[in-house]
Amino acid sequence: MSSAAQLKRLKPVYQCVVNNFLLVLAVPLAVAGVVSLARVGPEELLAKLQALRPVHVFLAVFLPAAAATLYLMMRPRAVYLVDYACFRTKASGRVPFGTFLEHAKLVTFIEGASIDERSVRFMTRLLERSGLGEETCLPPAHHYIPPFRNLEASREEVELVIFSAIDDLLAKTGVKPEAVDFLVVNCSLFAPVPSFADMIIHRYGMRSDVRNVHLSGMGCSAGLVSVGLARNFLQTAPRGSTALVVSTETITPNYYVGKERAMLLPNCLFRMGGAAALLSTSPAKARFRLSRVVRTLTGAQDGAYRCVYQEEDEEGHRGINLNKDLMTIAGDALKANITAIGPLVLPASEQLLFALSFIARRVFGSKGIKPYLPDFRMAFEHFCIHAGGRAVIDELQKSLNLSDEHVEASRMALHRFGNTSSSSLWYELAYIEAKGRMRKGDRVWMIGFGSGFKCNSAAWECIEPARDAQGPWAECISRYPVDIPDVLKH
Numbered sequence: 001m002s003s004a005a006q007l008k009r010l011k012p013v014y015q016c017v018v019n020n021f022l023l024v025l026a027v028p029l030a031v032a033g034v035v036s037l038a039r040v041g042p043e044e045l046l047a048k049l050q051a052l053r054p055v056h057v058f059l060a061v062f063l064p065a066a067a068a069t070l071y072l073m074m075r076p077r078a079v080y081l082v083d084y085a086c087f088r089t090k091a092s093g094r095v096p097f098g099t100f101l102e103h104a105k106l107v108t109f110i111e112g113a114s115i116d117e118r119s120v121r122f123m124t125r126l127l128e129r130s131g132l133g134e135e136t137c138l139p140p141a142h143h144y145i146p147p148f149r150n151l152e153a154s155r156e157e158v159e160l161v162i163f164s165a166i167d168d169l170l171a172k173t174g175v176k177p178e179a180v181d182f183l184v185v186n187c188s189l190f191a192p193v194p195s196f197a198d199m200i201i202h203r204y205g206m207r208s209d210v211r212n213v214h215l216s217g218m219g220c221s222a223g224l225v226s227v228g229l230a231r232n233f234l235q236t237a238p239r240g241s242t243a244l245v246v247s248t249e250t251i252t253p254n255y256y257v258g259k260e261r262a263m264l265l266p267n268c269l270f271r272m273g274g275a276a277a278l279l280s281t282s283p284a285k286a287r288f289r290l291s292r293v294v295r296t297l298t299g300a301q302d303g304a305y306r307c308v309y310q311e312e313d314e315e316g317h318r319g320i321n322l323n324k325d326l327m328t329i330a331g332d333a334l335k336a337n338i339t340a341i342g343p344l345v346l347p348a349s350e351q352l353l354f355a356l357s358f359i360a361r362r363v364f365g366s367k368g369i370k371p372y373l374p375d376f377r378m379a380f381e382h383f384c385i386h387a388g389g390r391a392v393i394d395e396l397q398k399s400l401n402l403s404d405e406h407v408e409a410s411r412m413a414l415h416r417f418g419n420t421s422s423s424s425l426w427y428e429l430a431y432i433e434a435k436g437r438m439r440k441g442d443r444v445w446m447i448g449f450g451s452g453f454k455c456n457s458a459a460w461e462c463i464e465p466a467r468d469a470q471g472p473w474a475e476c477i478s479r480y481p482v483d484i485p486d487v488l489k490h
């Protein structure tokens with residue numbers, strides 16, 4: 001047997017010993033203690049106990065009790081996910097490739113637009129490679145020629161998406177809008193006045209003291225910024241308080257009509273979607289526990305800062321420029337994030353191997369020794385990776401050494417719903433649940449990427465899998481997973 005195969009066989013033994021190190025240490029110590037007590041005999045033991053002074057008893061009992069009480073009082077409160085709901089797209093909003101491209105061809109005739117036949121051919125190639133399916137949806141305003149991009153149409157999309165998701169969530173949880181203490185909303189590219197948070201408060205008649213925030217310009221990873229913010233708010237409020245988190249991207253005002261390739265890409269990838277989630281510090285009725293939120297930023301570097309950039313092209317058409325280097329930048333941001341979250345979630349066996357490889361590379365030089373990539377499959381059963389585009393998912397699958405099944409939720413969410421920005425992670429969680437794969441105690445890793453450039457992640461632990469969990473996948477889950485070719489042939 002080769003040494004690599006032998007090492008592979010020994011790995012489970014190594015993991016068992018290192019991950020249960022305390023137990024491995026405690027059992028012999030406890031046995032030794034019992035044996036020496038048995039040797040001492042009851043009279044001698046009683047004599048030793050009587051010889052104890054009150055100060056010893058005080059130190060032995062009071063100090064640990066005081067330390068334990070202090071720890072319990074100071075530790076952050078646990079935050080739970082009561083439930084979540086995603087906007088369910090309607091068949092009338094579908095944009096099969098043919099429709100999308102035909103529509104784009106007609107846009108070439110619109111006065112002021114400079115999108116041309118070449119742009120349409122380019123978008124055709126992008127769509128064939130994008131990993132999107134034929135059922136993704138665009139807002140009603142984009143089904144018109146020319147597409148409406150005005151404020152009124154944009155607000156209509158917002159109301160349709162976020163109110164449907166919130167209605168669904170409130171109906172599922174039985175929580176009344178007046179019970180919401182905090183409201184955190186994120187939408188990157190549309191920030192009207194009054195804000196989304198105001199629109200929600202107005203629509204649902206929420207309390208006048210509901211504390212609310214609208215995050216804009218924060219990109220696709222802002223959903224986890226919202227979750228982190230809601231968690232922090234909840235730490236400051238009485239136990240049992242609730243926070244409503246709403247994540248979406250508004251497509252209507254962002255249709256690009258120029259011919260800059262890097263700015264045509266978002267037209268092909270971004271689609272309608274949104275999600276609402278209810279967090280609370282009460283475990284009653286909770287379905288998941290939030291274990292970690294880790295945010296990392298690489299925006300101090302020029303390349304990272306500019307790689308997702310809203311701008312006007314030379315002809316004055318506004319759009320989002322997606323730089324070709326995005327994959328490399330996302331890879332670096334991921335490295336920063338896994339370095340930060342690894343020590344918090346990985347079992348001791350993986351951390352020790354990582355530390356040993358780090359030390360070895362320092363001592364013997366980094367040329368001969370490959371850095372050890374921790375196995376995150378030891379820390380999580382499920383992965384929700386931002387469905388930013390086919391290449392984004394490919395890159396993460398490779399970097400984290402994940403199986404096809406681990407990235408299935410991301411690929412299928414991209415196929416069925418497109419890049420729904422910060423809400424994509426919730427569509428993926430819904431996919432895993434709709435497939436009946438979530439079990440009590442399972443751990444989920446959500447990884448979001450977005451402009452800035454940011455990589456944010458959150459770790460959840462399942463308390464109660466959903467009973468009838470089809471959600472946004474209700475009409476199509478039986479057809480998934482589907483095969484997604486690298487290049488779609490018509």
Ligand SMILES: CC(C)(COP(=O)(O)OP(=O)(O)OC[C@H]1O[C@@H](n2cnc3c(N)ncnc32)[C@H](O)[C@@H]1OP(=O)(O)O)[C@@H](O)C(=O)NCCC(=O)NCCSC(=O)CC(=O)O
Pocket residue numbers: 125126129130131218219220221261262263265269308322323324326387388389390391392419421449450451486
């Ligand atoms: C676009 C793709 C589907 C293309 O698929 P492939 O990799 O198979 O094909 P490919 O690389 O040959 O690209 C096909 C053609 O598109 C061109 N092309 C690709 N990416 C481009 C870009 N960013 N700008 C300009 N052109 C681009 C290539 O040069 C090539 O043209 P030619 O052959 O002529 O040279 C994929 O690369 C992808 O998924 N990219 C990631 C998309 C992305 O950036 N997503 C993040 C969105 S931002 C987000 O989600 C967060 C946020 O907004 O905050």
